[in-house]
Amino acid sequence: MQLKNAALYLLSLSLLALAGAITYFAASLRDINSSLPQIIDTVEKVNQNIAPLVAEAADIKKQIPAILKESEQIRVSINETIKEAEKLNSQLPVALTESKNWRILVPIIVKEAELARETLNSGIQEINLVRQEIPVSITRVESLITESRNIGKETSEGAVAGVFSGALRAPFELIAGIGNSVFSIFKSEEIILDNSDKEMILETVQALINASEFGKTTAWKNPATTRSGEITLVNATTIKKARCFNFLFKFNDQKPHSENVSTILCETEQGSLEVVR
Numbered sequence: 063m064q065l066k067n068a069a070l071y072l073l074s075l076s077l078l079a080l081a082g083a084i085t086y087f088a089a090s091l092r093d094i095n096s097s098l099p100q101i102i103d104t105v106e107k108v109n110q111n112i113a114p115l116v117a118e119a120a121d122i123k124k125q126i127p128a129i130l131k132e133s134e135q136i137r138v139s140i141n142e143t144i145k146e147a148e149k150l151n152s153q154l155p156v157a158l159t160e161s162k163n164w165r166i167l168v169p170i171i172v173k174e175a176e177l178a179r180e181t182l183n184s185g186i187q188e189i190n191l192v193r194q195e196i197p198v199s200i201t202r203v204e205s206l207i208t209e210s211r212n213i214g215k216e217t218s219e220g221a222v223a224g225v226f227s228g229a230l231r232a233p234f235e236l237i238a239g240i241g242n243s244v245f246s247i248f249k250s251e252e253i254i255l256d257n258s259d260k261e262m263i264l265e266t267v268q269a270l271i272n273a274s275e276f277g278k279t280t281a282w283k284n285p286a287t288t289r290s291g292e293i294t295l296v297n298a299t300t301i302k303k304a305r306c307f308n309f310l311f312k313f314n315d316q317k318p319h320s321e322n323v324s325t326i327l328c329e330t331e332q333g334s335l336e337v338v339r
Contacts, residue, residue: 259284263293263311267327267335270295271307290314296324301338304328 255263266282276297283290294310306328313321327335 255289256287258286259289263291266293267309270309274298299326301326301328304330306338307335 262282262284266280270278270280270293274295276295279292279294281290281292291314292312294312296308296310299306299308306326308324308326311323311325313323326338328338330336
């Protein structure tokens with residue numbers, strides 16, 4: 063009897079629990095029904111967004127081969143870059159050695175540059191000195207040209223005028239080679255000239271030719287040898303198309319002896335003077 067009552071009691075509790083569960087399910091179902099439109103709306107919105115995502119995924123899928131190809135090219139380029147880096151690494155010791163050599167050479171080059179600069183400064187100073195002498199030389203040349211023009215106008219001999227007009231416009235230097243030729247005119251064995259005498263005589267001859275003052279007598283005296291003399295530029299002429307100058311030389315030795323010599327000096331094709339008579 064007690065077991066039967068217990069069973070009925072348990073059955074009643076079970077039915078009561080079932081009724082509560084059904085009631086809760088009904089309430090939950092009602093809430094679900096009220097939320098269902100929102101769920102459906104959300105699903106529709108999701109469906110609308112899925113289509114663009116699918117299309118974008120398709121585009122990405124199309125680009126994947128190109129990306130793979132570029133990746134392959136990049137991998138090839140990386141391999142080449144690695145090889146070049148290896149070459150650079152192998153050449154680096156040589157470059158370092160050359161750099162070391164240059165570092166050794168730089169002080170030498172700098173020292174040579176300083177020497178060259180000193181030489182250049184010296185050359186510039188010499189050029190400045192020459193530049194200072196140029197105006198004096200130009201003034202002298204202009205004076206000679208003016209004198210030659212006056213001589214050309216005053217002389218009555220056209221040939222002589224032509225000779226001196228050209229000679230004085232371009233005065234020439236007496237070269238050392240004419241010395242033996244000029245001094246051969248002194249035939250006397252008692253007349254002995256040393257180099258300083260000869261140099262002074264040649265300078266006097268050159269000065270007379272450059273000044274072109276015919277008939278002028280210029281005296282010279284060498285204090286070192288006590289020898290002296292006089293040189294006169296008598297006139298000028300043309301012999302075989304060569305410009306010639308008639309000179310009168312008077313020589314005085316330290317001994318009581320003197321000698322007068324008249325001679326003609328003509329310009330050669332080489333620009334020197336030689337004795338023709």
